Amino acid sequence: MTYLMKATPEAITKAQEARLAIRNGLDIPTAGMAKGMTQANMISLPRDWAFDFLLYAQRNPKSCPILDVCESGSYRTVLAKGADLRTDIPRYCVWENGKLVDEITDATELWAQHPDLVTFLIGCSFTFETPMLEAGIEIRHITDNCNVPMYKTNRLCRPAGRLEGELVVSMRPIPADRVSDAVMISGRFPSVHGAPVHIGSPDALGIKDIMSPDFGSSVRIEEGEIPVFWACGVTPQAAVMRSGVPFAISHAPGHMFITDVPDAAYHV
Amino acid sequence: MTYLMKATPEAITKAQEARLAIRNGLDIPTAGMAKGMTQANMISLPRDWAFDFLLYAQRNPKSCPILDVCESGSYRTVLAKGADLRTDIPRYCVWENGKLVDEITDATELWAQHPDLVTFLIGCSFTFETPMLEAGIEIRHITDNCNVPMYKTNRLCRPAGRLEGELVVSMRPIPADRVSDAVMISGRFPSVHGAPVHIGSPDALGIKDIMSPDFGSSVRIEEGEIPVFWACGVTPQAAVMRSGVPFAISHAPGHMFITDVPDAAYHV
Structure with a gap:
């Protein structure tokens, strides 16, 4: 058991x-x-x-x-x-x-x-969103009652057998002075994606337009907020496609x- | 003892x-x-x-x-x-x-x-720079053999008696896909400033020109790197001044x- x-x-x-x-x-x-x-x-x-x-x-x-x-x-x-x-x-x-x-x-x-x-x-x-909310970090897609934005990146996962595909990431805009807290909190949950894979610089992930996610909704990014990217469980779907x-x-x-x-x- | x-x-x-x-x-x-x-x-x-x-x-x-x-x-x-x-x-x-x-x-x-x-x-x-280097994170001011850039911010510390002053921060440019690691590693050292206080968005800290630090040297920020700010032990000097x-x-x-x-x- x-x-x-x-x-x-x-x-x-x-x-x-x-x-x-x-x-x-x-x-x-x-x-x-x-x-x-x-x-x-x-x-x-x-x-x-x-x-x-x-x-x-x-x-x-x-x-x-x-x-x-x-x-x-x-x-x-x-x-x-x-x-x-x-x-x-x-x-x-x-x-x-x-x-x-x-x-x-x-x-x-x-x-x-x-x-x-x-x-x-x-x-x-979503597992670490509750402790982030409890720490006073706004989760934009919860505030705005929409889906989290998700993006196919230019990073390939390590292939296995017949499967290969891009890393998919979810994005949450976080104020610059709370990014560190967001990393620390999510890092405590390694088996549900853990700490972010990328912070800021969407270009470097091959994301051309942050307001046009490949999956989910686009969300507001306010002045002084940094787009923070976590590995996403939609990654298997990208492998199915590719x-x-x-x-x-x-x-x-x-x-x-x-x-x-x-x-x-x-x-x- | x-x-x-x-x-x-x-x-x-x-x-x-x-x-x-x-x-x-x-x-x-x-x-x-x-x-x-x-x-x-x-x-x-x-x-x-x-x-x-x-x-x-x-x-x-x-x-x-x-x-x-x-x-x-x-x-x-x-x-x-x-x-x-x-x-x-x-x-x-x-x-x-x-x-x-x-x-x-x-x-x-x-x-x-x-x-x-x-x-x-x-x-x-500097205490957490060694483990960051060991994790393959370049420390720009060490690579370039110069002083770390430091900035007075627009954040006031909590005053005490006759003392008041601004928070001073040190800055290290970190590739977007390593910022998370830099947070996790420095966060393990809470008594030597710990995790960053601010990630990206220097404007929000009142830093007008990232290439003109108030103390230390300016350092290169390459494409895809995010300026990451840690609380700095020069903060007492800002209190002495103010x-x-x-x-x-x-x-x-x-x-x-x-x-x-x-x-x-x-x-x-």
């Missing part, structure tokens, strides 16, 4: 309620939902691709920190008892031969058509799986 | 040799000297001002982390057996009524004229006191 830190019953109830609302059709980005509970990125691949992906994650732990790998065909996870990974994510992306072919809110039917899917749940930077994986289901960027595990579990 | 972590005999010998060369007239910035040994800022004030200063340091620990306070009149410190604070710093600033009136390389005579001086040794950000302290002796910015204590002693 995996050891997992337990959340309070009240916190678990909040997570369950959020998942139930999502199962019943709530389709919004999950940043700020069930505060204090760990959210996760999802990627499901045919069994034949599972080893390549596990190796890709192992070689790129900053962007692909694995929180759980489900049994082939299973939509259950140790991270949330009773949850159903086919329905409990607000929005899914469907990939064929590396192309996004559909966005759906219920993956039950697709799961039935692909009975050998291996599902990976991957750490999400590597032409024949079939995959993923969460839609920013639309995460809410677990029953408290953020504190990933605090070193 | 204060507990102090001991350096190796070889390292202590290197520190002693550096102090001896300085005592014999070597007058250069000390960054990179006796690598791995803690360097300190110095400020000596008349006994009547000692309490105000100690309180000022206590209220502004990020810029004025005290490593030792010598007995009134004493030029000895527990940080380096046999060292003489009147001669073992390459260059001293002499202050009268808040004005810089002289720069000297031997303070023995002045010390005799002011027999009640209380001397404070204050942590220096508060019109009748008399004080300090080290000259960048010309530090080299102790027998290993940097590791301040690593949490």
Whole structure:
């Protein structure tokens, strides 16, 4: 039995309620939902691709920190008892031969058509947003109630088998005098992306227009704020695209799986 | 007896040799000297001002982390057996009524004229430069063999008694993809200024021209590098200036006191 830190019953109830609302059709980005509970990125691949992906994650732990790998065909996870990974994510992306072919809110039917899917749940930077908020650091996409901006970079991850792809980053604008605190706080959560990979200088990451993210929403950057970039759990989707994986289901960027595990579990 | 972590005999010998060369007239910035040994800022004030200063340091620990306070009149410190604070710093600033009136390389005579001086040794950000170098982060002023650039900011420290003054910061240009590492590494040394106080956006600190530091040398900032600002032990000198302290002796910015204590002693 995996050891997992337990959340309070009240916190678990909040997570369950959020998942139930999502199962019943709530389709919004999950940043700020069930505060204090760990959210996760999802990627499901045919069994034949599972080893390549596990190796890709192992070689790129900053962007692909694995929180759980489900049994082939299973939509259950140790991270949330009773949850159903086919329905409990607000929005899914469907990939064929590396192309996004559909966005759906219920993956039950697709799961039935692909009975050998291996599902990976991957750490999400939302985990350290709560302690950052508690330290008085504004999280712009939570303030403005929109999705976090995410960018494909010019940095390639270390390839594994048939998989290769760019590092994807999320961005939060942070006042210059709080960047250091943001690094220290997020650095305490190494298994959910940890400290930023890049601070300022979007050009150097190959980001041409910071106001045009590849995924999610653009957010205001105020005078005196520095764009701070964290490795992002959308990185597997970039690998699916670039590597032409024949079939995959993923969460839609920013639309995460809410677990029953408290953020504190990933605090070193 | 204060507990102090001991350096190796070889390292202590290197520190002693550096102090001896300085005592014999070597007058250069000390960054990179006796690598791995803690360097300190110095400020000596008349006994009547000692309490105000100690309180000022206590209220502004990020810029004025005290490593030792010598007995009134004493030029000895527990940080380096046999060292003489009147001669073992390459260059001293002499202050009268808040004005810089002289720069000297031997303070023995002045010390005799002011027999009640209380001397404070204050942590220096050079301490975390060695682990930053070991992590492959270039320290520009070491590469270019010049003094670290330092700036008076528009941030006032918390006053204490008759003392008030601006926060002074040191600046190191760091590539955007290493800023996070620089924060994490320096953050492990809270008693020698710790993590940066400001990252990017010099304007917000009231720094009008990053190439014209108030103390030390200007350094190159290359494409893709972010100016990173740490609280600086020259902050007491800014307080001496602004508060019109009748008399004080300090080290000259960048010309530090080299102790027998290993940097590791301040690593949490």
